[in-house]
Amino acid sequence: MSSPAIPMPGSIGRSPDPDVAPPAAVEDILATAQALRWEVGQEFHERLVEAMYTEAARLGDRAVTRPGTEPRFDLDRSIDRVVTSRRWGFPIMILLLALVFWLTIAGANVPSAMLANLLLDQAHPALKGLAAGIGMPSWLSGFLFDGVYLATAWVIAVMLPPMAIFFPLFTLLEDFGYLPRVAFNMDKLFQRAGAHGKQALTMTMGWGCNAAGVVATRIIDSPRERLIAIITNNFSLCNGRWPTQILIASLFIGPLAGTSWLAGAISAAAVVVVALLGVLLMFAVSYLLSRTVLRGEVSSFSLELPPYRPPRILQTLYTSLIDRTLIVLWRAVVFAAPAGALIWLFANIHVGGDSLAGHLVNLLNPFGLLLGLNGVILAAYLFAIPANEIVVPTVLMLTVLTSGLVGQGVGAGVMFDADAAGVLTILKGGGWTLLTGVNLMLFSLIHNPCSTTIYTIWKETKSVKWTTVASLLPVAMGFGVTFVVAQVWRLVAGG
Amino acid sequence: MPAQNPITLDPQTVQGNGNGSTDAPALGPACAACPAHHAANLKRLGVDMADWDYVVALAGNPNTGKSTVFNALTGLRQHTGNWPGKTVARAEGGYEYGGARYKLVDLPGTYSLLSTSLDEEVARDFLLFGRPDVTVVVVDATRLERNLNLVLQVLEITDRVVVCLNLMDEARRHGIVVDDRRLARDLGVLVVPTAARQREGLPELLQAMQEVATGQVHLRPNRVHGEPPALKQALQQLVTRLEAAYPQLPNARWVALRLLDGDERIIQALKQGELGSLTRQAVLA
Numbered sequence: 001m002s003s004p005a006i007p008m009p010g011s012i013g014r015s016p017d018p019d020v021a022p023p024a025a026v027e028d029i030l031a032t033a034q035a036l037r038w039e040v041g042q043e044f045h046e047r048l049v050e051a052m053y054t055e056a057a058r059l060g061d062r063a064v065t066r067p068g069t070e071p072r073f074d075l076d077r078s079i080d081r082v083v084t085s086r087r088w089g090f091p092i093m094i095l096l097l098a099l100v101f102w103l104t105i106a107g108a109n110v111p112s113a114m115l116a117n118l119l120l121d122q123a124h125p126a127l128k129g130l131a132a133g134i135g136m137p138s139w140l141s142g143f144l145f146d147g148v149y150l151a152t153a154w155v156i157a158v159m160l161p162p163m164a165i166f167f168p169l170f171t172l173l174e175d176f177g178y179l180p181r182v183a184f185n186m187d188k189l190f191q192r193a194g195a196h197g198k199q200a201l202t203m204t205m206g207w208g209c210n211a212a213g214v215v216a217t218r219i220i221d222s223p224r225e226r227l228i229a230i231i232t233n234n235f236s237l238c239n240g241r242w243p244t245q246i247l248i249a250s251l252f253i254g255p256l257a258g259t260s261w262l263a264g265a266i267s268a269a270a271v272v273v274v275a276l277l278g279v280l281l282m283f284a285v286s287y288l289l290s291r292t293v294l295r296g297e298v299s300s301f302s303l304e305l306p307p308y309r310p311p312r313i314l315q316t317l318y319t320s321l322i323d324r325t326l327i328v329l330w331r332a333v334v335f336a337a338p339a340g341a342l343i344w345l346f347a348n349i350h351v352g353g354d355s356l357a358g359h360l361v362n363l364l365n366p367f368g369l370l371l372g373l374n375g376v377i378l379a380a381y382l383f384a385i386p387a388n389e390i391v392v393p394t395v396l397m398l399t400v401l402t403s404g405l406v407g408q409g410v411g412a413g414v415m416f417d418a419d420a421a422g423v424l425t426i427l428k429g430g431g432w433t434l435l436t437g438v439n440l441m442l443f444s445l446i447h448n449p450c451s452t453t454i455y456t457i458w459k460e461t462k463s464v465k466w467t468t469v470a471s472l473l474p475v476a477m478g479f480g481v482t483f484v485v486a487q488v489w490r491l492v493a494g495g
Numbered sequence: 496m497p498a499q500n501p502i503t504l505d506p507q508t509v510q511g512n513g514n515g516s517t518d519a520p521a522l523g524p525a526c527a528a529c530p531a532h533h534a535a536n537l538k539r540l541g542v543d544m545a546d547w548d549y550v551v552a553l554a555g556n557p558n559t560g561k562s563t564v565f566n567a568l569t570g571l572r573q574h575t576g577n578w579p580g581k582t583v584a585r586a587e588g589g590y591e592y593g594g595a596r597y598k599l600v601d602l603p604g605t606y607s608l609l610s611t612s613l614d615e616e617v618a619r620d621f622l623l624f625g626r627p628d629v630t631v632v633v634v635d636a637t638r639l640e641r642n643l644n645l646v647l648q649v650l651e652i653t654d655r656v657v658v659c660l661n662l663m664d665e666a667r668r669h670g671i672v673v674d675d676r677r678l679a680r681d682l683g684v685l686v687v688p689t690a691a692r693q694r695e696g697l698p699e700l701l702q703a704m705q706e707v708a709t710g711q712v713h714l715r716p717n718r719v720h721g722e723p724p725a726l727k728q729a730l731q732q733l734v735t736r737l738e739a740a741y742p743q744l745p746n747a748r749w750v751a752l753r754l755l756d757g758d759e760r761i762i763q764a765l766k767q768g769e770l771g772s773l774t775r776q777a778v779l780a
Contacts, residue, residue, distance in 0.1 A: 025736070025739070025740040026740065026765050026766060026768075028736060029733065029736050029737060029740060029754070029765065030754070030762060030765060030766075032732060032733060032736060033733060033751075033754035033755055033757075036729040036732065036733065036755060037755055037757060039725060039729055040723075040725055040726045040729050040755060044723065044726050044755070045756050047723070048752070049609075052644060052647050052648065053644060055643075055647060056640055056641070056643035056644045056646075056647055057640050059643050059678065059681050059682065060639040060640030060643050061640070062674075062677055062678075062681060063639060063673055063674045063675070063677050063678040063681070064639050064640075064671060064672070064673055064674075065671070065672040065673075065674070066670070066671055066672075218613045218614050219614055221613070306558045307637075307665060309692075312692070
């Protein structure tokens with residue numbers, strides 16, 4: 001490889017750095033600037049900026065030739081007139097969201113059942129059989145295959161299909177240019193809540209991942225409004241929670257409608273309602289924060305609506321599969337495997353006549369029932385602090401253990417095979433009602449952020465105080481909301 | 496559309512530049528200087544940037560396609576999105592072209608360099624203190640006038656600029672014709688029309704970046720002057736002092752302007768010695 005023969009002014013040609021000025025010189029420069037500032041007057045800056053804008057306009061004008069006649073029909077503007085209109089903006093937004101969820105719910109059913117069949121019905125007994133064949137001690141095969149393997153397989157079966165459908169659809173919307181229109185529609189509401197309009201963008205980022213949403217708040221200039229956006233980002237349902245919402249909605253809400261196609265639509269509608277409730281809570285909490293501890297002016301900004309661009313379908317499919325689906329799935333698996341091991345141990349270490357898991361569940365049960373949930377769900381949320389993705393598998397496993405549904409699993413700590421019907425049987429056996437399902441959906445929306453998000457909040461704010469607020473405020477609200485719903489529900493339904 | 500180079504090319508430096516390919520030694524100078532030849536030799540290095548010869552910054556208004564250009568050159572798949580503010584931190588990647596290794600830094604989009612928000616500050620700090628060998632300003636051909644404000648501001652900081660006139664496909668669709676040669680003459684820097692999503696114009700862009708990085712072109716950027724006499728004098732005083740204290744500072748006039756304006760960030764940078772060696776290390780690290 002020949003090197004260029006000319007002396008290069010680039011990095012490799014740089015001599016050791018001579019430009020460290022003595023402090024005296026720096027003081028002199030600053031003092032001079034201070035003194036001169038009075039001489040040049042206030043308006044010089046405006047004049048310079050003006051000169052620059054004039055120059056830019058002149059150059060642009062010289063270089064650009066526009067078509068003589070205005071185009072008769074501007075597609076972008078026509079689309080914008082509809083999707084950002086007062087009347088149609090919100091309905092279209094809600095319909096698009098509902099459509100995405102409906103496609104996800106309807107499309108994920110079959111592959112989910114296939115994966116469950118393959119990984120749980122077929123592979124799991126085969127692995128157990130193999131272990132028995134080579135004489136592996138039963139505690140080891142239990143730990144490995146009933147704990148680690150089953151938790152991991154469960155996460156894949158539950159999460160992979162919905163993610164593989166949801167992410168590409170969402171990315172297509174993003175690529176098309178729809179997200180800034182969402183921000184445009186929501187801007188007024190955020191302003192009225194005392195928050196920054198750009199928070200609408202960080203909110204939509206949070207629908208993918210709250211940690212990413214928190215990082216995205218860097219686009220907000222004012223520290224006050226940025227803090228509001230960080231604290232409330234958790235009310236954007238993230239991809240660790242969408243599958244929980246979708247599963248519980250299709251198990252408990254869908255069956256309320258008779259026919260099967262209507263069930264899918266009702267389930268999708270339920271998920272949209274929960275997501276919109278999150279948006280509402282985001283407004284409410286932003287409003288309260290900006291009227292109390294984070295008081296201040298609302299800053300204005302200009303939001304550029306980019307042109308609509310035809311999404312590149314294949315590339316979107318590829319990047320959303322590789323970058324989002326697989327990365328999120330990998331994260332879930334990384335957390336699910338040790339969690340599975342931990343749960344298996346908790347279920348198999350007995351102290352005073354009951355397993356550790358049993359003690360924990362019994363301890364939390366009275367409080368859980370007060371909230372219209374149960375001890376199993378609260379215990380699962382403890383296990384799932386690192387990753388919300390594993391809530392449902394943990395719930396199922398703990399339910400089997402504590403409700404004595406031994407027929408379903410094989411011994412303590414076994415996660416059983418389960419298609420949707422099987423899951424419903426288990427949960428009903430664990431004493432679940434419609435209320436439990438509804439409150440789980442609510443609690444899944446309103447609880448502490450996952451540990452990754454908490455860490456990100458701390459990194460972005462560098463404040464223990466605000467990290468604590470952002471972590472504990474939602475979980476306290478979650479307790480409050482589920483408690484009220486449970487009490488009212490029992491009063492009305494008598495259950 | 497190969498960009499006709501409007502800037503005087505020094506024939507000696509063109510010949511002196513090796514083509515960087517060991518398995519094709521028989522190429523004449525004309526071949527070595529041809530964009531098509533190098534484009535075939537573009538090696539996307541992804542995040543593998545053990546050492547590099549040149550640092551290239553990608554700046555521009557939000558949503559002009561900086562990340563798309565970045566991905567096309569580095570082979571990385573930095574997520575791109577059709578909304579302003581997608582990139583909030585800087586992303587880095589590398590490529591090898593014409594025998595030299597380039598480190599490419601994708602900066603957050605910014606409308607100006609007089610910024611207040613964190614993402615805009617990331618961009619400004621890098622341009623100012625990172626001292627990239629080449630700054631590629633990606634501009635939206637359909638919104639040229641507004642985008643040129645940033646180009647003019649960047650030209651205040653550094654001469655070593657390539658203007659990437661992106662989204663030419665959209666400009667064509669809207670019937671807008673941009674005279675890139677006239678623009679290049681007016682600005683005094685290289686202007687390359689591209690449509691990065693379709694990979695149109697990227698070979699020419701690479702070539703232009705190489706020419707600026709290796710100093711093959713003499714750039715005479717157009718700068719906005721015409722300040723009132725009092726300001727001119729004040730600037731002169733400050734520039735003299737700054738140049739005495741920092742002999743290598745390439746943008747003393749801009750720093751002087753910011754000091755007159757009372758820009759806290761720049762005052763801090765002076766006090767903490769960032770204008771000197773400190774940031775250099777931070778950037779290289």
